[in-house]
Amino acid sequence: MNRGATLSPAPRRTRGFVLVGLAIAGVAIIAYAVRRPLLMSAPRCLAGRWHGCYDTENGVLLMMLVGLPLAALVVWALARFRRAAGGTSAWRTSLAEVGMVYGTVPLVWLTMMPGPGAGIVSGRVSLVPLRDLVTMGPIGIGGNLLIFAALGFFAPMRFAALASVPRILALAAGCSVLVETAQYVLRLDRVSSVDDVLVNAAGAVLAGLASRRWWRTTAQVPRPEPLVHR
Template sequence: MLVSLAILGLAGVLFLVRGPLLMTAPACFSGRWHGCYDTFNGPLLMMLVGLPLPALLAWALASLRRAAGAAWAWRSSLAEVGLVYGTVPMVWLTLQPGPGAGVVPGRVSLVPLVDLVTMGPIGIGGNLLVFAALGFFAPMRFAALASVPRILALGAGCSLLVEVAQYVFQLDRVSSVDDVLVNAAGAVLAALASRRWWRTAARVPAERPQPVPALAD
């Protein structure tokens, strides 16, 4: 059910932004940086168009691991590729400079829930997706991260680094505590959606049979 809700949520966000995505298509498909990769919609469009490439990479990695006899070949490969492909473009979007970058000093909003009411559905949905891939795939790949509190801490920590970068580099963006809260919530919700798989991976080391000590003569 959680996976279905996540898919429906992603489909809903894409439906809301389908117009802006298509507006950037001419610039992106003609190979122009300006009007494509320096916008919010261009990287999202290219991310969707390029989905066959990470799928092919995951298949290649899984094939190599299966040939080497590695356990969890498909799960590990999909998690690694999905984690990177789903997170890097979203972080790119959050670090895009505004029109006053380098001129306008950094701004900070530390009062919780103040900015949340001004984000709107698209803003909240976008912030939930920033580290969703990280929350979904990281506990599948790394058993040490297979717990909700750790994913919450990971999502909050990564989001905090992004907000600090926005402030330090004067990107004409507001470094808001609400962004950290929503980003972390998105990572946790995505982790819960993949819990069926990462809980199994986390139990594997504990379920391995232990050697029986030899009896002394």
């Protein structure tokens, strides 16, 4: 009997539980650190009010945290469906798909929130590299690093075509350029800065490097049928 083949799934499951536990602990620490500003939006968010919840940074971040159990349920349902259909890497694929969407769309929504002069002032552009980094501050730089971090982390886990650093960089930079262009065209009273693109792309690359051991390097192929000896 091949004992190694029998025992190999156990370490993988253990690593998976450890990673999930670390992710939950990280979210809990972040939630505790920012609990006061988030709870300021809680009454309006729980009442279903748009103003004061979904049009504020605190409200959107709060709803992201509240929606984590639902996102986990979607991952579980997709993985169960794929496993029942005989697919391979069901959990990794499902987690990557939900993670890309859930970790990116709300943060992009934050960048598209209009300023007080939206629709009145004309769009502003800053094309000198590194000039705006000084004015961003630690919070601004950290936020920009996170905008496409989920995309950089999960995209190469889902798509073999994106499993390289240059491609992650190109994807994140392209998405960031689209966001900055939309801010300018829609006159959202925001500065469309080349530094935002640079920091967004850097955040995606760093996140991608963190998930490198789980990148999908080849397309999925059906499992070979076992040989039956007669």
